[in-house]
Amino acid sequence: DVKVTQSSRYLVKRTGEKVFLECVQDMDHENMFWYRQDPGLGLRLIYFSYDVKMKEKGDIPEGYSVSREKKERFSLILESASTNQTSMYLCASSSGGTAFYEQYFGPGTRLTVT
């Protein structure tokens, strides 16, 4: 079974703090994704990566950055957390290539910025 794990289920941070969210997958997937989930808005893509050290902006990258130093790990960084970044953050991974493979999701991190 594909396993995607995220470093924390719940996180509380203060405004202005630097926040790291970690995601690890164990299926040797090429693609990894970070989404945020807000009520009524579904999931919105923040950043994604097709390979190690490669990253591309999604639909809402402002205020975020990412790092992918190893194939299995994809980190989301909030350089200076703000209250409007309070949300559920979901990581996903999928096989690469030209086919549209399904994405496998982690359990999510509920981040509260106070």
Added chain:
Amino acid sequence: AQKVTQAQTEISVVEKEDVTLDCVYETRDTTYYLFWYKQPPSGELVFLIRRNSFDEQNEISGRYSWNFQKSTSSFNFTITASQVVDSAVYFCALAVKAAGNKLTFGGGTRVLVKP
């Protein structure tokens, strides 16, 4: 740009009733894939189905069935004889070839099945 609309935000049914979730998508691409995911209270999204734009056959998997109609740009999902364990948020999503492996999600429909 792509768009997915799930007009129903919440549906409440009594166990054993059928429930249909609507999904309408927009894209100018001719090659695309449609997905349904389930998010139970635990939070982890679970993949249910993937269909490509060239295959309009309806699909049935146990109590789940999907109706894909390109003419109306819809990909609706029906749960037959619902059970309490079906209570979850269900998301419809779209991936188009031109946009790579990115998914565009609808806003989700919360299904509450009462015993």
